[in-house]
Amino acid sequence: MKVQLQIKMNEKLFLRDPEQTELGKKIIRHSIQLISKNGFELFTFKKLAEDIGTTEAGIYRYFENKHRLLIYITAWYWGWLQYRVTFITNNIKDPSVKLKKVIHLLATTVVDDDQTIHINEDLLHQIIIAEGSKAYLTKHVSEDNKEQLFKPYKDLCAVIADIILACNTKYKYPRSLASTIIEMAHFQNFFMNNLPSLTDFGKTKDELKVVSFLEDLVFSSVRKK
Amino acid sequence: MKVQLQIKMNEKLFLRDPEQTELGKKIIRHSIQLISKNGFELFTFKKLAEDIGTTEAGIYRYFENKHRLLIYITAWYWGWLQYRVTFITNNIKDPSVKLKKVIHLLATTVVDDDQTIHINEDLLHQIIIAEGSKAYLTKHVSEDNKEQLFKPYKDLCAVIADIILACNTKYKYPRSLASTIIEMAHFQNFFMNNLPSLTDFGKTKDELKVVSFLEDLVFSSVRKK
């Protein structure tokens, strides 16, 4: 028996829920493929419609515009990651072991999750690395934020901040450190592969070195007496 | 007597050097104003031309497209910052004092520099915070990088990495820590002002708290025995 995982999404992210119909699921699946292939700038609803075999107007019934669709898939990713964090830290007592597992989860390649058939988490991970911050780096970030569009990201950040606090109740910047871990897990990966001289892992391109860097960074500050 | 500062730019960034003509300087000045006002997505050469009182075709004589223009102004910013880093750390012996000054410089509001009359560094700083990473978060980052378009960023990172190494020759991740400082100086500022729950400074919105966070983060790992 296979369990299907469904992530409850904020209804303001879409016009019609893509999880509820075949076309909706195709939109998500093909968006992920197209964005990871050509990048977000070259991605259009026209190309997506052609790729799926439907029409542009059909896509617009589900999403207001391509930026909302990007927010949707990033939000989905953060929601899924929070589920994975909860899962892999379950039954672990030691908060620093938890934190290590979280860093590893964030900074290494995602294994495709069989519980979500229409979403390729590995491609999605690549999208988050290269396009994720474009979801909030806009002039309308505050209005989007009021609509709770970034809640999954903020929730994940809060979960990680709690683990940090459990490691050291006196640590003063748990949230900022959490967002730093999340962002740097992705940026250092991007730099390593594309602008290697901004990192110390350009030669080997080994994800585990990003993990080591982050562990060193995080535990030096959290464990400092 | 006032000294004029000029930053030598990579010639591949433009079609015609904007520093050499009046129109060119207007393009830079008005781009900075328009991008900081409406954001990069809503910025077009048409609007820029109207703002300046010239034609769209006129802008295209200087820059291939708006993305190249963004790379140009970000590159200018990194070049200028490197000059400022060199300036403020001059004659200082203690590398950790140097590093503290660098963190402060990166994470606090820029004071407009009289030596560059046609560039408003404060607006430019705001642009770097919200749009800076879009310069390299593209599918053509590697080709752009081959043309050395990101050299000023990489040079600045190298300068900071050297200061870090001077603090502790055994520290293993000087470049990654340098790029983390640069990115987080900007991202934590953006989060503080727009997505405050991702930080610990949402209430006060005080830039100096970003400085404290970064100092704590950096010196815990660099000074660790």
Next chain:
DNA sequence: TTTAAATGATAGTAATACTATCTAATAAAA
């Protein structure tokens, strides 16, 4: 004073980012 460089003015095109409308298919309700 000739000549070259830079700018202005205008036109045009393909693609993007939508909106609107009408019809066909399909699935749930009566």
Next chain:
DNA sequence: TTTTATTAGATAGTATTACTATCATTTAAA
């Protein structure tokens, strides 16, 4: 089983964007 609502397909159309091309005019250098 027919009615009715929902979803999708097909087509058309518009304003804006992202350019390219051309030609005349102004400005500056030789």
